Amino acid sequence: MALIDRLGESLDSGRGGGVILSTVDSLIDWSRGKSLWAMPMGTACCAMELIAASFNKFDFDRHGTFPRPDPRHTDVMIVAGTITKKMAPAVKQLYEQMADPKWVIAMGNCAVSGGIFYYDTYSVVRGVDEFLPVDVYIAGCPPRPESLQDAVLRLRERIATESIAPDRRREAVLTLPTVGDISFGKRPGEGSADEESGSR
């Protein structure tokens, strides 16, 4: 996590309190990661979850992510829905109209792999990664808005490792759990069931 994320405590503890030293990469990644304006490429039922994510129950605006209907204003394209072969050139054109730096989230099974349209279908593209560089994949048919929220936060962590120098990576502390870290039925920080019984 960048120093700038802990700005308040840094200022309190630092001598003088008004000056903070950071790196340009850290500042730029912080600002990029926390204002990921979304290009909502909603073509099918996943778009309902994408729409729900923007409204008050899930309120992605608190992450700095909200939909803009103009590719030139946006940073991340959220492909939510089935992309047909006829639609694919339009999606690619919209992606090309977005200004760099730009990222892509493939939301839902159709955007990941074609989903239920993988077999026996003549008209569906089998995953948007056939023509777009996808950064984060979300499985689900459709995924919950919480999954999309997780994807946005993971994308932010990925952005935290980027540098404005093209061939350099930053070392960043990643805080979101990976699949191996998650054990179901327990809250983080709780001991396992065996430990609890042993303590009694």
Place this chain on the structure above:
Amino acid sequence: MNINELREHLCETYPDLCPLFSIEFGDGVLAVDADRLLDAATDLKELGFDRLSMVTAVDRPTHLELVYRLYSRSMTAALFIKCNVDREEPRVHSLVGLWPAALWQERETFDMFGIVFEGHPDLRRILLPDDWEGYPLRKDYRDDSVIRRPDYI
């Protein structure tokens, strides 16, 4: 005209098709030849079928079956017109002049089944790209990009 008068009228006009017509149990079915389709549709529109709710087709083993569904708001009755067209050279007269709703529906039927509607003002593909080859909803459609579902799924 009520439903009973409609049934009598249709039984007189199409005597050989009368058993197919069971409008009191739901949607009636009226099967006509392809060359009589326009006449029958004109007749039905004059009888009060003012709404065309659907156009589609079915790929039968020997022919294509074109299906129109009509609805009458005054009689609250629905009626299917079915008409068999040739598989190799499917041509039939368009009904756009009677119901403008047929404009896009017939384009879609052309797109998916290749049925050519004569007299249609704008007959081109509507859902698929313009340069698409073949008609995907026909049973004999083959496309190299289609991945067949394996047996174990």
